[in-house]
Amino acid sequence: MRLKGKLINWDAQKAFGFISPNGGGDHVFIHKTAFSNRQRTPQLNDVITFSIAKDKQGRYCAEDATFSGEKLKKKQTKHASKFSIYLSIMFLIAIFILFILGYVPIKLCLAYLGLSLITFIIYAFDKSKAQSGAWRTPESTLHLFSIAGGWPGAAIAQQTLRHKSKKKEFRFVYWMTVIINIGAFAWLISPEGAQFIEMLK
Incomplete structure (x- = not known):
């Protein structure tokens, strides 16, 4: 009614x-x-x-x-974007495989897993705040955790929680953080980044 x-x-x-x-x-x-x-x-x-x-x-x-004067747009049920979820899971699996092969230290694996979990929790809290009208988490904070390595958790949260998954400006910046982070990771496993990796071991 x-x-x-x-x-x-x-x-x-x-x-x-x-x-x-x-x-x-x-x-x-x-x-x-x-x-x-x-x-x-x-x-x-x-x-x-x-x-x-x-x-x-x-x-x-x-x-x-x-x-007044507007028509209600029927909501279209959207399934979670499988691409971003699969990309996140495959990336984390790839890091684990690289650890087994000796290319990356355990600290880096744990850092990605830990940051992803923390980022997911932050998204969940932010959605809860949005629904209750409480003070929101700044978008810059969400992007900071993504670029630091928590982007897999952010991707899973966006699609499973349906939070921050529609705003084009936010999504654009988010994917930029993903590209930058993956680029930094690629450098770490390159010969040039080998010395830095040795410091983490």
Whole structure:
């Protein structure tokens, strides 16, 4: 059932507010992620059409929200991108094989695994914060962990958690961190990087 109401409160910094339903009743919480059109900044007194849902805490909130004059775009269920997940897993397996063959030290293997796990956890926390309207993790921090070696964990988190997987600008920078990190890794296993590898052993 679709309802209509007026936006009576909006916190631009935390990206959430409240709707007063036209038919009366309690004010309804709405987060920016509930809007179909996220490019438009909500303003007070905007007329909004929405559906009612429950968050993880069982509280009622708005979802599938549209501004007056807009049509609700049907959500298309997207399967996780197998390419980025396979690439991440294959990369970690390749590092382990190179360790067995003696090309890379165990410290480097553990560093990639540890950073990937930490990065996945950071993504999970950031998605939880986004859903609750809490203070978000800066995108620069997410990219920093990716370029440091946590990009496999970031890729898996983006696709399995469906977080940061649609924003084109973010995805572009993310793939740049992947290219840079893989390039640095390729240098490490080259003859030129052999001396540095010896220092890690």
